[in-house]
Amino acid sequence: MRGDPSVLHVDLDAFFAAVEQRDKPSLRGKAVVVGGIGVRGVVSTASYEARKYGVRSAMSTAEARSRCPHAAYLGPRFEVYRRTSQAVMAEMRALSPLVEPLSLDEAFVDLAAAGLSGLTVDDVEAIANELKAAIRAASGGLTASVGAGTSKLIAKIASDLDKPDGVVVVPPGTEAAFLAPMQVTVIPGVGPATAQRLSMAGVRTVADLQQLDEEELVRQVGSAHGTSLFRLATATDDRPVVSDRETKSISVEDTFETDLIDRALIAAIADRMAHRVAERLQKAQLSGRTVTLKSRMHDFTTHTRSSTLAGPTDDPRVIARVARRLLDDTDLAGGIRLLGVGVSSLADWIQDDLFTDSEAAEAPIEVIELPERARDQTGFYPGQDVHHPDFGPGWVWGSGRGRVTVRFETAASLTPGPVRTFAIDDPLLTKPAAPGAERDDEAETGNNGPNG
DNA sequence: TCTGGGGTCCTAGGACCC
DNA sequence: TCTGGGGTCCTAGGACCC
Numbered sequence: 001m002r003g004d005p006s007v008l009h010v011d012l013d014a015f016f017a018a019v020e021q022r023d024k025p026s027l028r029g030k031a032v033v034v035g036g037i038g039v040r041g042v043v044s045t046a047s048y049e050a051r052k053y054g055v056r057s058a059m060s061t062a063e064a065r066s067r068c069p070h071a072a073y074l075g076p077r078f079e080v081y082r083r084t085s086q087a088v089m090a091e092m093r094a095l096s097p098l099v100e101p102l103s104l105d106e107a108f109v110d111l112a113a114a115g116l117s118g119l120t121v122d123d124v125e126a127i128a129n130e131l132k133a134a135i136r137a138a139s140g141g142l143t144a145s146v147g148a149g150t151s152k153l154i155a156k157i158a159s160d161l162d163k164p165d166g167v168v169v170v171p172p173g174t175e176a177a178f179l180a181p182m183q184v185t186v187i188p189g190v191g192p193a194t195a196q197r198l199s200m201a202g203v204r205t206v207a208d209l210q211q212l213d214e215e216e217l218v219r220q221v222g223s224a225h226g227t228s229l230f231r232l233a234t235a236t237d238d239r240p241v242v243s244d245r246e247t248k249s250i251s252v253e254d255t256f257e258t259d260l261i262d263r264a265l266i267a268a269i270a271d272r273m274a275h276r277v278a279e280r281l282q283k284a285q286l287s288g289r290t291v292t293l294k295s296r297m298h299d300f301t302t303h304t305r306s307s308t309l310a311g312p313t314d315d316p317r318v319i320a321r322v323a324r325r326l327l328d329d330t331d332l333a334g335g336i337r338l339l340g341v342g343v344s345s346l347a348d349w350i351q352d353d354l355f356t357d358s359e360a361a362e363a364p365i366e367v368i369e370l371p372e373r374a375r376d377q378t379g380f381y382p383g384q385d386v387h388h389p390d391f392g393p394g395w396v397w398g399s400g401r402g403r404v405t406v407r408f409e410t411a412a413s414l415t416p417g418p419v420r421t422f423a424i425d426d427p428l429l430t431k432p433a434a435p436g437a438e439r440d441d442e443a444e445t446g447n448n449g450p451n452g
Numbered sequence: 453t454c455t456g457g458g459g460t461c462c463t464a465g466g467a468c469c470c
Numbered sequence: 471t472c473t474g475g476g477g478t479c480c481t482a483g484g485a486c487c488c
Binding site for chain 1: 453456457458460
């Protein structure tokens with residue numbers, strides 16, 4: 001810890017919604033909700049006008065609509081948010097070289113790394129206000145809330161106390177007293193489950209937590225969590241601000257409008273996801289050894305299956321192959337609402353001639369078998385490449401009863417494309433490609449499957 | 453109309469090796 | 471022959487964050 005309040009936590013206010021209001025003046029002063037707008041969507045961000053009606057992040061969009069029917073409901077525009085975020089982060093980096101982004105709308109800034117020392121509360125307040133003005137100018141009018149203190153914990157909690165558009169600097173030496181009256185849930189890492197456990201031990205406020213001894217805490221919440229919580233409760237926090245954190249995993253997942261059961265369709269979707277993951281790996285110049293398939297069942301229980309390769313890969317065909325085999329181990333009865341494909345155990349090198357990939361490259365080509373039923377009824381099958389003059393290239397999502405549903409995105413596209421349904425005899429919808437071909441086999445270590 | 457999508461970190465058990 | 475401890479790797483699940 002340090003002697004002056006030189007750790008800043010900057011949090012953009014209702015970020016996604018504020019960007020939408022910035023770009024569309026008619027939305028200013030109005031309730032705006034950004035998030036999934038489909039039947040299973042959830043709220044990412046609500047403008048302060050919408051929050052008055054009880055709309056909150058992570059709430060289902062359906063519930064938000066019933067609480068605030070007059071709000072504007074918008075799907076997210078991540079590219080725009082990313083660009084705005086970069087402009088804001090640049091202002092922070094102009095202030096100090098040591099900036100740690102936590103997400104698109106949040107970051108720590110270490111003023112000590114800017115060569116500033118012996119800062120008073122007034123100094124830091126002035127710096128925070130200047131930064132807010134710079135952010136506003138660089139972002140086209142967005143407001144931020146800033147917290148400052150002698151540690152990350154204090155800065156982070158402080159930034160939340162005067163939202164929106166506030167500045168809170170916690171004077172050095174007052175940290176433990178500052179935290180004492182607060183609920184334990186203000187401490188990042190204490191969620192519903194931990195709060196429940198602590199509550200059963202009679203602990204609700206940080207003051208209660210400060211009374212507990214470390215051994216008792218570890219018994220309640222486990223070793224790692226207990227020791228860190230014990231320190232944080234007394235505002236003992238030495239964690240440094242770190243600018244470059246390594247990526248540990250890359251994944252893609254999708255929740256379906258209705259639960260899926262058809263194995264061939266799900267396999268085709270897993271393929272697309274593998275391609276998207278591979279593209280993102282390649283873009284980041286990363287490759288990974290462990291492929292994970294995630295499935296969320298109709299009853300919301302979630303399962304993962306993973307398999308580790310002998311060497312890292314960023315080859316979409318290898319990832320797809322592994323994902324597909326993991327899918328074979330998955331019980332789809334009852335239907336799944338979500339499917340995901342991820343790669344972890346990342347290596348920071350570019351693939352070359354490693355065993356894994358060369359072997360896969362020489363493996364025989366296999367044609368995917370598709371259910372006859374699907375072909376007979378409609379002439380389309382899941383995963384099939386199609387083309388439409390108005391929407392471009394796409395692939396078959398599902399078909400039946402004389403209609404075919406198409407997703408208009410390429411195999412490797414980063415963002416989901418629009419979904420459209422056509423009559424199967426629609427002359428504009430053409431099938432340019434033969435059934436997909438796949439390579440088989442990839443080198444793997446050990447086993448896979450439920451019991452390793 | 454219950455419950456997104458992208459992550460991180462931790463735990464626990466089994467395999468395997470020394 | 472039996473018992474066992476420690477370390478590492480892998481897998482599955484869960485808590486948590488924005």
